[in-house]
Amino acid sequence: KAGVTQTPRYLIKTRGQQVTLSCSPISGHRSVSWYQQTPGQGLQFLFEYFSETQRNKGNFPGRFSGRQFSNSRSEMNVSTLELGDSALYLCASRRGGGAEDGYTFGSGTRLTVV
Amino acid sequence: AQSVTQLDSQVPVFEEAPVELRCNYSSSVSVYLFWYVQYPNQGLQLLLKYLSGSTLVKGINGFEAEFNKSQTSFHLRKPSVHISDTAEYFCAVSEARGGGSNYKLTFGKGTLLTVNP
Numbered sequence: 001k002a003g004v005t006q007t008p009r010y011l012i013k014t015r016g017q018q019v020t021l022s023c024s025p026i027s028g029h030r031s032v033s034w035y036q037q038t039p040g041q042g043l044q045f046l047f048e049y050f051s052e053t054q055r056n057k058g059n060f061p062g063r064f065s066g067r068q069f070s071n072s073r074s075e076m077n078v079s080t081l082e083l084g085d086s087a088l089y090l091c092a093s094r095r096g097g098g099a100e101d102g103y104t105f106g107s108g109t110r111l112t113v114v
Numbered sequence: 115a116q117s118v119t120q121l122d123s124q125v126p127v128f129e130e131a132p133v134e135l136r137c138n139y140s141s142s143v144s145v146y147l148f149w150y151v152q153y154p155n156q157g158l159q160l161l162l163k164y165l166s167g168s169t170l171v172k173g174i175n176g177f178e179a180e181f182n183k184s185q186t187s188f189h190l191r192k193p194s195v196h197i198s199d200t201a202e203y204f205c206a207v208s209e210a211r212g213g214g215s216n217y218k219l220t221f222g223k224g225t226l227l228t229v230n231p
Contacts, residue, residue, distance in 0.1 A: 004157070008202040020156050033218065043204065056218050090157055099146050099208040105157035110184065 002026065006091050014111045018079040021109045025072050025093030032051035033103065034066060037088040038047040046089075049074055050097045078111075086113045115208045116141040120222035129197055135190040135204030144210035147188040148219065149179055151200045152202045153156050161203075164188060165210075175199070198231045 005024040013019050025032050033044040045058040049068035066076040072093070078085055088110050092103035121136040139145065146165050150158040162173025169181040179190045185219040188205060203226075 035221075042223045045218040048218060058218070064210075097218075099210065100163075102148060102160040102163050103158075105150075105158045105159070107155070109143070 003039045004091055004093050004104050006106035006109050008109060009107065010110050012114060013081050015081055015083060015113055017081050018060050018077065019081060019111060020075055021089055023074045023091030023106060025074070026104055029093035029095050030072055030074065031094045031097055032068055033092045035090045035092065044076050046076065051061055051114060081113045116145060116209065116220045118207050118220055118222035120225050121217050122225050124152045124226045124228065126228045126230060127195055130194050131193065133195050133227065134176065134181055135227065137188045137190065137202050137222060139186050139188065139207045145207045145212050146210050147181060148206040149177070149190050150206060151171065152204065158204060193195060195229045197229050197231060199227060202226050206211070
């Protein structure tokens, strides 16, 4: 079956711009989470959605936002980009809402802010 | 809140040697524990998970991990590594019960395993 699909794979943006990243979860998976990965901070939780509702949000500024659609696809948006937003953004999905289901991760979107 | 400490940032080993990647966690509630692997330019792949029951958990690619509640550890082991095991390995924890923070994974900083010929 198809895995978690993230688009685009690579993105270069200029400081001050905004960006939207897309994630299509595995068919049947209702929970989608987003993580930011950087060499300095490692993997940091951004937010999780389940059935179109944001259930939890990490410690990121309001410039970071997301949403989930009725087909479980998710988008995250970063406004007013800063150089420090350069990172690998990973989306992960799981079937249910419980933590016992392991996440399946996408290959990520590598965002470079110049 | 939970936290995860991976004690070694890098572990070099020779092919066919055994390896142990160490992970300690901190939590005031019951937890689920996970190990993920990340190959270059890829996402994370689940190796194994501990939910409850037997403390020895077997995963994919010949890896296993042992949950030790008294030492709050979840070390990953493989008796004989291959060149293809070269990757970064992440230990992660989540709460085992409901609540607002139940739904996220908290990751360690990762251990880079390098298998040399």
